[in-house]
Structure formats: C-alpha cells, structure tokens
Amino acid sequence: MTEPMVRAEQVHKRFGRLAVLKGVSLTVMPGEVTCVIGPSGSGKSTFLRCVNHLEKIDAGRLSVDGQLVGYRQEGDKLYELREREVARNRAEIGMVFQHFNLFGHMTALQNVCAAPVQVLGIARQEAREHGIELLRRVGLEDKRDAYPSQLSGGQQQRVAIARALAMRPKLMLFDEPTSALDPELVGDVLAVMRGLAESGMTMIVVTHEMGFAREVADTVVFMDGGVIVEAGTPSELLANPREARTRDFLGKVL
Amino acid sequence: MLLLVAVSIDSIVSNPRFEWDVVGDYLFDDRILDGLVLTLELTVAAMAAGIVLGVLLAVMRLSPNPLVAGASGFYIWLFRGTPVLVQLLFWNFIAALYPEISIGVPFGGPEFFSIQANSAITPFVAALLGLGLNEGAYMAEIVRAGILSVDEGQHQAAHSLGMSRLQTMRRIVLPQAMRVIIPPTGNETISMLKTTSLVSVIATAELLYAAQLIYAENYRTIPLLIVASIWYLALTTVLTIGQYYLERHFGRGSARELPLTPWQRFTRIVVPRHAEPATEPEASGR
Numbered sequence: 001m002t003e004p005m006v007r008a009e010q011v012h013k014r015f016g017r018l019a020v021l022k023g024v025s026l027t028v029m030p031g032e033v034t035c036v037i038g039p040s041g042s043g044k045s046t047f048l049r050c051v052n053h054l055e056k057i058d059a060g061r062l063s064v065d066g067q068l069v070g071y072r073q074e075g076d077k078l079y080e081l082r083e084r085e086v087a088r089n090r091a092e093i094g095m096v097f098q099h100f101n102l103f104g105h106m107t108a109l110q111n112v113c114a115a116p117v118q119v120l121g122i123a124r125q126e127a128r129e130h131g132i133e134l135l136r137r138v139g140l141e142d143k144r145d146a147y148p149s150q151l152s153g154g155q156q157q158r159v160a161i162a163r164a165l166a167m168r169p170k171l172m173l174f175d176e177p178t179s180a181l182d183p184e185l186v187g188d189v190l191a192v193m194r195g196l197a198e199s200g201m202t203m204i205v206v207t208h209e210m211g212f213a214r215e216v217a218d219t220v221v222f223m224d225g226g227v228i229v230e231a232g233t234p235s236e237l238l239a240n241p242r243e244a245r246t247r248d249f250l251g252k253v254l
Numbered sequence: 255m256l257l258l259v260a261v262s263i264d265s266i267v268s269n270p271r272f273e274w275d276v277v278g279d280y281l282f283d284d285r286i287l288d289g290l291v292l293t294l295e296l297t298v299a300a301m302a303a304g305i306v307l308g309v310l311l312a313v314m315r316l317s318p319n320p321l322v323a324g325a326s327g328f329y330i331w332l333f334r335g336t337p338v339l340v341q342l343l344f345w346n347f348i349a350a351l352y353p354e355i356s357i358g359v360p361f362g363g364p365e366f367f368s369i370q371a372n373s374a375i376t377p378f379v380a381a382l383l384g385l386g387l388n389e390g391a392y393m394a395e396i397v398r399a400g401i402l403s404v405d406e407g408q409h410q411a412a413h414s415l416g417m418s419r420l421q422t423m424r425r426i427v428l429p430q431a432m433r434v435i436i437p438p439t440g441n442e443t444i445s446m447l448k449t450t451s452l453v454s455v456i457a458t459a460e461l462l463y464a465a466q467l468i469y470a471e472n473y474r475t476i477p478l479l480i481v482a483s484i485w486y487l488a489l490t491t492v493l494t495i496g497q498y499y500l501e502r503h504f505g506r507g508s509a510r511e512l513p514l515t516p517w518q519r520f521t522r523i524v525v526p527r528h529a530e531p532a533t534e535p536e537a538s539g540r
Contacts, residue, residue: 048412052414054410054413054414063430083418083419084418087413087416087417087418088416088418090413090414090415091415091416092416093414094414095411095414097407097410097411097414099407101405101407101408101410101411102411103412103430104408104410104427104430104432105429105504114415114426115412115415115416115417118417118421118425119415119416119417119421120416163415164414164415167415167416213331
C-alpha cells in the first residue's frame with residue numbers, strides 16, 4: 001500500500017476566539033487531484049495554508065509525504081521544528097495564491113528563478129534554462145522579461161504556477177487561483193492546471209470552478225463551518241449530494 | 255508679488271553690508287573647503303552608519319522574538335528621546351565617564367585590548383557616534399514603515415517557496431520597500447547635512463565651524479555665514495538630484511514605463527528621436 005501524500009487527522013485551528021477549523025480529516029494519495037469547495041468562511045483556504053505551515057495548527061495531526069508538518073515526533077511528544085527545517089519542508093510544496101503574489105521588482109523569469117537559486121542552490125544558468133522551459137509550458141515564453149505590472153491577471157497567475165513548479169514540488173496547493181481573474185482569462189489558467197493534473201502532479205485545489213472540479217478532480221470535498229461535510233467522486237458529490245447543506249450550496253452556485 | 259521679489263532682490267544686491275565681495279573672497283578659501291570636506295565626510299559616514307543600523311533595528315523590531323523586538327524598541331526610545339546636541343556632548347565627554355576602554359572577559363577576566371578614551375574618542379569619532387547612532391533610531395522607523403508597506407502576500411509567497419525569514423527580507427521585501435524608504439531617507443540625508451553643523455559645539459572644524467573660526471578673526475560675520483549657506487544649498491541641490499535618480503532606479507516594476515528624466519526630455523526636444531516620415535512614397539507602394 002502506498003503512503004498517502006497528505007494525511008490530515010482532526011485538524012483544529014482557531015484565530016483568537018474564532019474556531020476556523022473544527023476537526024478536518026482528509027487523505028490525498030499521490031497523483032490525486034482533490035478539489036475543495038464550500039462557501040466563503042468555511043475554512044478551506046485556512047486548511048490549505050495549514051498544509052504548508054503558513055498557519056500553525058492548534059490540535060490534530062497533519063503530515064505530508066509521511067512527515068509531520070511543522071513538528072517532529074520523539075516518543076509521544078511533539079517538538080516544533082526550527083525555522084530552517086520548516087522552510088526546507090515548504091520548499092517541497094508549491095503554492096499558488098488567489099492574488100498571484102508575484103515579486104513586483106522582478107521580471108517573470110526572475111520570479112521563476114529566484115527560489116531555485118537561493119533556496120536549492122541551483123546554478124544560475126541551469127535555473128534560467130529550467131525557468132524558460134517552465135514559462136514555455138505555461139505559454140508565456142515571450143513574456144519572460146516583463147514585470148508583473150505589465151502582465152494581465154491570467155498571465156501573472158500562470159507565471160506564479162511556473163514559479164511554484166520551478167522548485168520541483170511533490171505537492172501543489174492552489175488557493176482559489178482563478179477567483180481574482182476576469183472571466184475570459186480563467187480558461188488559460190485552468191488549462192495549465194489541467195495539464196499539470198494530467199502529468200500526475202498531486203494537487204489540492206480550493207476553487208469555485210465547478211466545471212473544473214467535475215472534469216479534473218478525483219475527489220471533491222465540501223467544507224462548511226470548519227468541517228468536511230461530505231467528500232466523494234465528482235459524480236457522486238456534485239450530481240447526487242447526500243447532505244442537505246451540500247445540496248443547498250450546490251443549488252446556489254450551479 | 256513680483257514687486258515684493260524685485261524689492262528683496264534690490265535690497266540684497268544694493269545693501270553694502272552683505273559684503274558680496276568678501277563672500278566671493280572666502281567662497282573657495284582653503285579653510286572653508288576643508289570644512290566642506292569634513293561636513294561631507296561626516297554626512298556620508300553618519301548616514302551610512304544610520305542606514306545600516308536602521309535596517310538592523312527595523313528587522314529586529316519586527317522580529318517575532320519579544321526580546322529582540324524589545325531591545326530595538328528600547329534603543330529607538332533612548333536615542334530618539336534625547337536631543338542630538340546632548341548626545342554629541344555626551345560622546346565628547348565620554349572620557350569622564352569611562353576613562354579607559356578595554357576589550358576582555360568581563361567581571362575581572364583577562365584583558366585583551368585597552369585604550370585611553372581620550373585618544374580613541376577624538377572629536378571626529380564623537381561626532382560620528384553622536385550623529386550616526388541618533389540617525390539609526392530615525393532610520394529604523396523609516397525602514398520599518400517601508401517593510402510594512404510591502405504586501406503580506408509577498409512574505410507568504412516567499413515563505414511558501416522555502417525562503418527563510420532573512421532571505422525573504424533581503425531578496426523580496428527590502429528591495430520593494432526601497433520605493434517607500436528612499437524619499438524620507440533623502441530627506442534625512444539633507445537634514446543630516448545641516449545637522450552636522452551642530453558638531454561645531456565640540457570643536458570639529460566642519461563647514462560652519464570653519465566659517466566661525468574665520469569670522470572670529472576678521473569680524474566679517476554675515477558674509478561668512480552666507481558662504482556657509484551657499485555651500486549647504488549647493489550640496490542639498492546635488493543630493494536632491496541624486497535622490498531623483500535613485501527613486502527612478504527602485505521604481506522599476508511598479509510603473510509600466512519609467513518616466514523620462516528631465517535630461518532625456520530635454521534631448522528629445524532638441525533632437526527628435528523618431529523623425530516622423532510625413533510622406534514616404536516608397537513605403538505605401540510595397
């Protein structure tokens with residue numbers, strides 16, 4: 001039996017008095033695409049951010065590729081990892097943000113090459129060649145010397161995907177990657193993500209794109225109120241939801 | 255309004271007590287020029303110290319470690335809360351407080367290095383310490399404002415790529431913070447240029463003190479103060495121009511296209527770059 005890529009068990013997270021995650025359990029196998037849907041404020045983005053330790057979890061266990069996220073276990077005690085170790089683990093997980101977050105002072109190619117050179121210590125020339133190849137893969141080879149402010153939202157998001165891929169991650173997290181885009185630009189970004197899924201990348205995608213979830217996802221997860229209400233294959237969950245809350249939500253967005 | 259300007263100019267030119275000929279005589283006097291050089295040295299050195307210290311203190315102040323952040327807060331409180339003139343005097347008289355400066359193991363351990371405070375802390379060193387340490391406190395707040403102006407998403411993106419806190423600061427946040435940091439830093443540099451004149455109280459022959467020494471001999475007070483003022487104005491002008499180009503450099507990526515410099519605008523007017531072909535019969539034929 002293969003080890004799951006992501007295993008979350010009863011993950012809790014609170015911001016002050018507000019409990020955002022109230023026991024989320026989820027397993028993602030290697031090569032699987034999991035789409036997380038749900039109303040805003042349901043905790044789906046927070047959960048995603050917990051997976052690469054951008055947020056600390058308060059209770060439960062979360063592991064990626066068999067390794068605990070942000071902690072080290074000795075006996076039955078958990079020790080918090082030092083910053084450098086957290087960073088090393090994050091380097092293996094790619095993340096794509098709703099608002100792209102490209103580095104504004106760097107060109108598209110510099111954005112893609114920065115982390116491989118600085119974090120992985122890859123030679124500049126090699127990183128550059130790999131970066132150009134990745135930009136070609138997302139269809140933006142000709143934009144490599146453009147600054148983010150000179151690119152459309154869709155182009156920026158595709159550069160952001162290339163930037164994450166440059167670290168050769170074993171897992172990709174997408175946090176509402178198309179929510180900030182004009183409708184006509186969404187297609188290009190989804191096409192890149194679809195290609196990535198077909199190449200066998202393990203992906204967790206928080207999205208409102210039901211069409212994408214239906215066609216690409218292996219598993220669709222519906223979250224509401226900080227818990228997973230229902231999970232299943234796209235055909236089960238999107239066509240025949242068991243829970244009333246899921247039906248209610250799908251009725252509003254479809 | 256124009257009349258007021260005309261009357262002022264007339265009075266400045268015709269009032270003999272300005273003694274413009276004396277101003278001319280002393281403008282390039284050796285002592286004045288030496289003072290000018292010292293003023294420049296002090297400004298550059300104190301600002302360099304202030305900027306390095308400021309970046310360090312700002313990063314410390316934003317540290318999640320309360321001890322580190324607290325130390326930086328204490329420094330800023332202390333150096334911003336006392337007049338720089340008092341600090342200059344303190345450093346000048348430091349020998350009264352600590353006659354001997356030594357490096358070694360504290361509380362009675364062996365001593366590796368020792369020096370008389372009076373010989374180590376010359377007036378120039380005291381001036382540099384006073385101005386630089388004080389400037390550090392102000393620069394810290396300017397740099398902190400710059401860091402806070404960079405979107406939180408930039409930190410998150412850098413962290414998600416595996417960059418450490420320091421790498422994120424150095425490679426991602428600070429370069430983008432520069433856009434916000436430079437204008438007030440230019441302001442600080444210009445202010446520093448003038449604040450160096452305070453150093454005259456600890457007998458360091460910078461520009462103002464040099465002028466004072468001369469008018470103490472010949473009693474031409476006003477013309478020599480004008481000489482000093484002219485030099486301060488000239489240096490400020492140079493600094494302002496320098497700031498413009500620095501801002502332009504760090505504006506990369508924030509605007510879609512860089513605005514033309516005044517010089518480029520000038521040359522475009524004099525020598526049009528693209529001579530517009532009014533009628534080009536061959537082009538339409540092909």
